[in-house]
Amino acid sequence: MDLLASPEQEEIAATVAAFCAEHLSIRQLRSRIGEAAAVDPATWARLAELGWFGLGLGADQGGAGYSVVEEAFMFRELGRCLAPGPVLGAVLGARVAAACGDATRCRSILAGEALVAFGDPDAGAVVGPRLDGRLLLLDAPGSDYVVVCDTSGAALLAIGEVGPLQRLDSLDPGVRLATAEVSDLAPLHFVDAATEPVGLRAQVLVAAEAAGIAEATRDISVAYALARQQFGKPIGAHQAVKHRCADMAVAAVAASAQAFFAALALDRSSPDAAFQCASATFVATTAAMGNATRNISNHGGLGFTWEHDAHLYLKRAHLLEALLGGRAAHLCELLDAPGPLTV
Amino acid sequence: MDFDFSDEELAFREEVRTWLAEHVPADKAPEDGPAMRDYDLAWQRTQYDGGWAGISWPVQFGGRGLSTIEQLIWFEEYARAGAPSIGANFVGINHAGPTLIARASDGQRAAHLPPILRGDVVWCQGFSEPGAGSDLAGLQTRGEIDGDELVVTGSKVWTSFANLADYQELLVRTDRDAPKHKGITWIICDMRSPGIEVRPIRTMNRTAHFSEVFYDEVRIPLANVVGGLNEGWSVAMSTLSFERGTGFMADQVELARTVDDLIALARTTTGPDGRRPAIADEEVARRLATARAEVAALRAMTYASVSRNLRQQTPGPEASISKVFYAELQQRVGRLAMDILGHAAFDLVHDPLVGEGWPAWYLRGYGVSMGGGTPDIQRNIIAERVLGLPR
Numbered sequence: 001m002d003l004l005a006s007p008e009q010e011e012i013a014a015t016v017a018a019f020c021a022e023h024l025s026i027r028q029l030r031s032r033i034g035e036a037a038a039v040d041p042a043t044w045a046r047l048a049e050l051g052w053f054g055l056g057l058g059a060d061q062g063g064a065g066y067s068v069v070e071e072a073f074m075f076r077e078l079g080r081c082l083a084p085g086p087v088l089g090a091v092l093g094a095r096v097a098a099a100c101g102d103a104t105r106c107r108s109i110l111a112g113e114a115l116v117a118f119g120d121p122d123a124g125a126v127v128g129p130r131l132d133g134r135l136l137l138l139d140a141p142g143s144d145y146v147v148v149c150d151t152s153g154a155a156l157l158a159i160g161e162v163g164p165l166q167r168l169d170s171l172d173p174g175v176r177l178a179t180a181e182v183s184d185l186a187p188l189h190f191v192d193a194a195t196e197p198v199g200l201r202a203q204v205l206v207a208a209e210a211a212g213i214a215e216a217t218r219d220i221s222v223a224y225a226l227a228r229q230q231f232g233k234p235i236g237a238h239q240a241v242k243h244r245c246a247d248m249a250v251a252a253v254a255a256s257a258q259a260f261f262a263a264l265a266l267d268r269s270s271p272d273a274a275f276q277c278a279s280a281t282f283v284a285t286t287a288a289m290g291n292a293t294r295n296i297s298n299h300g301g302l303g304f305t306w307e308h309d310a311h312l313y314l315k316r317a318h319l320l321e322a323l324l325g326g327r328a329a330h331l332c333e334l335l336d337a338p339g340p341l342t343v
Numbered sequence: 344m345d346f347d348f349s350d351e352e353l354a355f356r357e358e359v360r361t362w363l364a365e366h367v368p369a370d371k372a373p374e375d376g377p378a379m380r381d382y383d384l385a386w387q388r389t390q391y392d393g394g395w396a397g398i399s400w401p402v403q404f405g406g407r408g409l410s411t412i413e414q415l416i417w418f419e420e421y422a423r424a425g426a427p428s429i430g431a432n433f434v435g436i437n438h439a440g441p442t443l444i445a446r447a448s449d450g451q452r453a454a455h456l457p458p459i460l461r462g463d464v465v466w467c468q469g470f471s472e473p474g475a476g477s478d479l480a481g482l483q484t485r486g487e488i489d490g491d492e493l494v495v496t497g498s499k500v501w502t503s504f505a506n507l508a509d510y511q512e513l514l515v516r517t518d519r520d521a522p523k524h525k526g527i528t529w530i531i532c533d534m535r536s537p538g539i540e541v542r543p544i545r546t547m548n549r550t551a552h553f554s555e556v557f558y559d560e561v562r563i564p565l566a567n568v569v570g571g572l573n574e575g576w577s578v579a580m581s582t583l584s585f586e587r588g589t590g591f592m593a594d595q596v597e598l599a600r601t602v603d604d605l606i607a608l609a610r611t612t613t614g615p616d617g618r619r620p621a622i623a624d625e626e627v628a629r630r631l632a633t634a635r636a637e638v639a640a641l642r643a644m645t646y647a648s649v650s651r652n653l654r655q656q657t658p659g660p661e662a663s664i665s666k667v668f669y670a671e672l673q674q675r676v677g678r679l680a681m682d683i684l685g686h687a688a689f690d691l692v693h694d695p696l697v698g699e700g701w702p703a704w705y706l707r708g709y710g711v712s713m714g715g716g717t718p719d720i721q722r723n724i725i726a727e728r729v730l731g732l733p734r
Contacts (some may be wrong), residue, residue: 254644
């Protein structure tokens with residue numbers, strides 16, 4: 001048992017972080033506000049070249065042969081810098097295609113030729129061999145497919161199969177949001193959660209991304225608390241700010257620890273995997289929301305400006321918290337599923 | 344990164360589970376007083392006879408010398424078996440013993456370690472004073488050298504189990520001219536020495552958990568000094584790092600069981616509508632689910648701490664992060680228990696077969712959060728030593 005990152009995992013995280021700092025930073029996110037796609041095609045091709053979308057797929061499926069644990073390391077880094085682009089859709093979409101034996105579509109997604117929007121089902125929507133209900137689509141413009149999942153299974157559908165897109169004036173300027181209806185639709189592919197638990201994987205990756213937000217906002221606050229002087233000393237010397245930063249550290253550590261614990265549980269198909277994944281999404285999105293809020297408080301008036309990044313973290317945290325059924329969705333899982341002492 | 348246990352570790356878990364199933368006492372610990380002391384020491388003796396005393400202590404000092412992973416397994420099985428909490432043995436096993444192992448002379452170790460392991464003696468901790476709580480280094484209890492003795496005058500407070508203890512790990516000021524961290528000495532004090540008066544303080548849950556201790560020219564042999572005169576601060580800090588590190592692992596693991604017990608209670612207790620079980624109430628269900636998720640995170644944090652300990656041995660300031668998370672969660676769970684119980688929350692009855700009830704557990708949480716440093720002091724430690732913010 002060792003819950004610390006291996007040197008190889010640290011390297012994966014460092015590589016992702018370095019690439020994001022150069023090509024997927026908040027500066028780039030801001031510069032593309034108003035553009036049709038979140039990421040320019042050349043950058044997207046680079047991501048594909050680097051093998052990001054197939055990190056957790058087997059080599060026989062065109063992937064790198066790592067697991068959901070390494071994917072979680074990648075998503076934590078994406079969360080830290082609010083990396084734009086439909087990476088979640090690509091990772092999950094390729095997995096559904098691979099699980100359904102569709103090597104052609106899988107490879108085109110891995111190669112970055114086909115884009116996949118993540119479709120989050122509204123409460124009451126049906127995910128199954130026939131799809132029904134309303135979806136919130138992340139980065140649908142320019143996408144070829146939509147991947148939809150919940151804890152019962154996952155579907156891949158062509159973007160043309162969903163009803164007309166209702167584009168939103170997106171709260172989160174880093175993600176192009178739209179809604180669409182599907183009505184009794186047979187998707188290109190559907191895979192049952194018992195065969196391939198895509199929904200649990202989505203929970204882990206959202207948790208890892210949220211953990212990254214919790215960590216980044218903690219670090220931004222600590223840097224500001226050291227630099228900003230009031231009453232003749234850094235504001236971080238005042239306990240009101242100092243203790244808020246300490247609380248941010250506690251929340252971030254809890255979020256990361258549980259996200260990776262859940263990734264390991266899913267990777268091992270532990271009997272308590274569903275419980276661990278639901279816990280991870282809950283704890284990590286709560287931490288992201290809490291820290292994004294505290295980060296604004298620590299910055300005073302600056303935290304309310306468009307110019308400062310604090311609001312971008314807050315808005316992404318809201319989006320992640322609302323995905324996968326939101327906070328209430330995992331209630332039964334968290335109450336009734338076998339936990340650590342009963343397995 | 345992996346969370347698989349090795350075959351040896353799994354075999355160890357099986358061994359622990361079997362032993363605990365056969366030896367955990369059927370009756371529960373009395374609330375306080377001599378009866379609690381007798382109960383706790385008898386259970387320590389049982390563990391000693393079974394070869395389980397001092398699981399984290401090195402073999403050369405009579406312990407099991409188990410790795411942090413095996414300790415974790417032990418505590419998980421311990422919680423699963425519903426074994427008694429460490430109670431009056433806490434200071435001896437988790438503080439004084441490890442400190443003696445780290446800093447004492449061979450003679451001091453030979454005299455004191457075996458009785459702690461055997462369950463012959465109870466230790467207490469004389470650190471906090473009325474004027475030195477969070478600012479521990481401001482302590483004023485005096486120790487004056489007179490021949491081969493230290494003459495101690497002053498007072499200590501919040502001393503858990505002082506009224507039941509045989510020995511105390513005592514911090515006194517032996518150099519009043521030195522900077523405050525430099526003039527402190529760590530000494531072994533026999534609690535039966537003339538001049539010691541122990542006045543138990545009742546806690547909010549009625550029990551005499553801790554005491555005030557007064558010292559009126561108490562004469563302690565200089566041979567009882569551990570780690571050298573005026574070296575007491577560094578000796579004390581090694582103790583606190585144990586308390587904030589593995590010392591709380593048992594509590595953190597235990598909380599998972601407690602929350603599952605609370606969910607079971609919510610299934611059988613009538614809820615706020617007077618008809619359905621409490622768990623059918625949406626707010627109760629949501630708070631229980633939240634607690635279960637947070638306990639999972641606490642466990643993941645504990646596993647991560649264990650992993651870190653395996654790489655760097657002594658617990659670092661990161662232990663304060665788990666402590667803050669645990670203390671707040673424990674209090675939320677306690678409050679939830681009170682809400683689920685309804686009117687039954689107002690009965691502090693102590694049942695010998697059930698032990699401490701939910702209301703007493705809830706109240707005790709207010710003390711648990713203070714032990715080893717208040718939540719505010721833990722936040723200072725996190726901010727200054729983990730995050731690098733200024734003092």
